[in-house]
């Protein structure tokens with residue numbers, strides 16, 4: 001099987017919430033020595049992007065979104081042993097979460113998987129996380145970076161809260177942000193340290209910040 005068709009199967013498996021295909025395509029990708037970042041970012045993650053667009057257009061509904069994210073999780077479970085063993089010494093610790101007031105998790109989960117695949121210790125605080133909880137977790141885990149995902153224009157302000165709280169407590173953490181309504185301009189405005197539009201670019205972003 002060619003690498004192109006493996007990549008196509010990875011994307012298709014999430015788009016059609018086909019858990020068996022996701023697991024077999026992920027194993028085929030591992031056997032073909034396709035890098036973890038490519039499997040997640042250009043395969044499974046691309047399928048999840050299609051799901052987001054189709055849900056937006058009301059072509060599919062919540063049960064299908066949930067089924068697609070379960071498919072993605074099943075594929076990530078196949079990758080897990082590689083993520084944990086391959087990295088050797090951890091490159092650093094990143095606290096990730098979806099900001100206060102926001103329950104969207106799929107994109108944040110893709111980012112967590114990419115960072116784990118690249119050798120980072122990722123503490124995922126889940127959805128609806130307050131600024132102070134991000135900072136407490138960073139302190140507890142001696143993290144270098146805090147990443148906040150926001151999927152709604154109304155919760156972008158919670159990203160600003162994170163930057164302000166980091167400054168108020170005088171903490172050394174770098175802050176990175178993303179999510180559909182977020183942009184480089186917004187992150188510049190609130191004084192954050194980094195933005196990436198997709199999970200593909202998050203590794204380079206974090207590498208630069210912890211260097």
Ligand code: B12
Pocket residue numbers: 045048049051052053055056062065101102103104105106107108110111147148149150151152153154176177178179180181195196197198199200202
């Ligand atoms: C799936 C979905 C849901 C699911 C979430 C399931 C889950 N467990 O996550 C459910 C059905 C639960 C849901 C609920 C709601 N949703 Co909704 N949802 C979506 C949808 C369709 C897709 C989001 C998604 O998963 N995309 C796929 C992922 C892979 O992409 P992503 O999240 O953008 O992430 C990528 C990048 O942004 C980046 N990234 C993401 N996070 C981070 C973080 C960092 C640090 C970095 C660097 C990068 C980064 O990397 C990711 C991978 O490449 C979007 C529409 C859309 N197209 O975005 C609406 C959308 C976000 N939802 C919306 C709304 C309004 C809601 C609700 C309020 C609906 C309601 N009335 O109840 C509730 C939210 C309640 C709340 N308090 O949060 C609106 C927001 C409008 C706005 N601009 O404010 C949207 C845009 C739909 C719309 N057009 O109206 N939703």
